[in-house]
Amino acid sequence: MxxxxxxxxxxxxxxxxxxxxxxxxxxxxxxxxxxxxxxxxxxxxxxxxxxxxxxxxxxxxxxxxxxxxxxxxxxxxxxxxxxxxxxxxxxxxxxxxxxxxxxxxxxxxxxxxxxxxxxxxxxxxxxxxxxxxxxxxxxxxxxxxxxxxxxxxxxxxxxxxxxxxxxxxxxxxxxxxxxxxxxxxxxxxxxxxxxxxxxxxxxxxxxxxxxxxxxxxxxxxxxxxxxxxxxxxxxxxxxxxxxxxxxxxxxxxxxxxxxxxxxxxxxLGLRHRGVNIIACPSCARQGFNVIETVGVLEEKLAHITTPMSLSIIGCVVNGPGEALYTDVGFTGGGAGSGMVYLNGKMAHKQLNTGMVDEIVQQVEAKAAELEAARTVVIPTHVAAE
Structure with missing residues (x-):
């Protein structure tokens, strides 16, 4: 798993x-x-x-x-x-x-x-x-x-x-x-x-x-x-x-x-519902418009109820470290692109122009994976016991 x-x-x-x-x-x-x-x-x-x-x-x-x-x-x-x-x-x-x-x-x-x-x-x-x-x-x-x-x-x-x-x-x-x-x-x-x-x-x-x-x-x-x-x-x-x-x-x-x-x-870690977005406040180092992106993602991911985490960080100062502990992450880089992280590991580069759609797709895929992992099939003989 x-x-x-x-x-x-x-x-x-x-x-x-x-x-x-x-x-x-x-x-x-x-x-x-x-x-x-x-x-x-x-x-x-x-x-x-x-x-x-x-x-x-x-x-x-x-x-x-x-x-x-x-x-x-x-x-x-x-x-x-x-x-x-x-x-x-x-x-x-x-x-x-x-x-x-x-x-x-x-x-x-x-x-x-x-x-x-x-x-x-x-x-x-x-x-x-x-x-x-x-x-x-x-x-x-x-x-x-x-x-x-x-x-x-x-x-x-x-x-x-x-x-x-x-x-x-x-x-x-x-x-x-x-x-x-x-x-x-x-x-x-x-x-x-x-x-x-x-x-x-x-x-x-x-x-x-x-x-x-x-x-x-x-x-x-x-x-x-x-x-x-x-x-x-x-x-x-x-x-x-x-x-x-x-x-x-x-x-x-x-x-x-x-x-x-x-x-x-x-x-406080007492209930988990939906996507927990970890995002930087942004500064001059940002490789894309963090605030605008996070606002759009909040709306596009509002339908996800599965507990999971997403990091959206504007540059490489804290980005890789935050992505290490989230299900999906995106860290801004240079030349109009950034890095997508999945399960805490580098996955692939992504152009800023298609970043939102890619993140939404990855979050939805991860949510589906987590939901499937929760479904436990109990053998008939165990259920009968």
Missing amino acids: SQQPSDLSHIRPWRHIERRKSRQIMVGSVAVGGDAPISVQSMTNTPTSDAAATIDQIRQLEEAGADIVRVSCPDEPSTAALRAIVRESRVPIVADIHFHYKRGIEAAEAGAACLRINPGNIGNAQRVRDVVQAARDHGCSMRIGVNAGSLEKELLEKYGEPCPEAMVESALNHARILQDHDFHEFKISVKASDPFLTVAAYQQLAEAIDCPLHLGVTEAGPLRAGTIKSAIGMGNMLWSGIGDTIRVSLAADPVEEIKVGFDILKS
């Missing part, structure tokens, strides 16, 4: 992240917590009552790789549309319920895989019992979602302001309600728009309870600034092993949230 330079985990022990031990729950068909892969999710921003528009956006999120999608259910028309939405979705749907317990019951009956709800906000003990029973009857898990911007009045009075201690106390209070009803299929989030507050709250929560944790820096902002803030906050937690599912909250197209989420996980 050919060399796979991008798979070097066995000789790079310093890249290993030891994840926090959490119990596992199911969000529909997706396992969250335990040793399950960290799932990536986003939320629709269409009116949920408009089933067609919501389904269309869910489809876009699915194509981007979303593992889970959340929809808001603030009113009865939304939960009425949810059944059709769930039926058409290929990924589990989380129904976001804030205050009205009937919406939670309706969402469970409509097929939601998970309810995002704070049990203490939906009224008296009987209402909580009704929602828990509906979740149990219909195989729903729950997410307790604590936000710094909507903490309970008594906690704000106790602590004076949103702080990690107040957020964790809120989360544990809500968790206790579910535990008192012998319901343990829940995960928790403690989000703030301040990454310092967010990280501190999750660190305390991770020590206090063993349930899966849903990570996010809430209301992170526009695409660029929000991406940076999310990467700092969530990257810090993921690096230390905290987090079982993530949502990047951007004031942007929800598809971008999925892309950024996977990029964060990919950067």
Whole structure:
């Protein structure tokens, strides 16, 4: 079998992240917590009552790789549309319920895989019992979602302001309600728009309870600034092993949230999806327009979901060294041509004029090879055993 330079985990022990031990729950068909892969999710921003528009956006999120999608259910028309939405979705749907317990019951009956709800906000003990029973009857898990911007009045009075201690106390209070009803299929989030507050709250929560944790820096902002803030906050937690599912909250197209989420996980070696492009920022030594080429390649390789690596380096200073550890590489040279590398080795020279097409062809071929290598044919007598 050919060399796979991008798979070097066995000789790079310093890249290993030891994840926090959490119990596992199911969000529909997706396992969250335990040793399950960290799932990536986003939320629709269409009116949920408009089933067609919501389904269309869910489809876009699915194509981007979303593992889970959340929809808001603030009113009865939304939960009425949810059944059709769930039926058409290929990924589990989380129904976001804030205050009205009937919406939670309706969402469970409509097929939601998970309810995002704070049990203490939906009224008296009987209402909580009704929602828990509906979740149990219909195989729903729950997410307790604590936000710094909507903490309970008594906690704000106790602590004076949103702080990690107040957020964790809120989360544990809500968790206790579910535990008192012998319901343990829940995960928790403690989000703030301040990454310092967010990280501190999750660190305390991770020590206090063993349930899966849903990570996010809430209301992170526009695409660029929000991406940076999310990467700092969530990257810090993921690096230390905290987090079982993530949502990047951007004031942007929800598809971008999925892309950024996977990029964060990919950067930490926690999930691998699609082509990881390693590219130099370019300088006067470049033998071709690196920035323009990388932009074109990102678009042309967006359909590749197979985990693999590609290096695009403008000159021979770092090019050969980077290519040594990637599946496909191209290093700029002189006289309008460069060198193609395959599996870490020099393959052939390539004119810059046909470079993009050649790289795309080589990446597609390598992706097909890797996919074929994953297919293991089990002999009939072994399968029978």
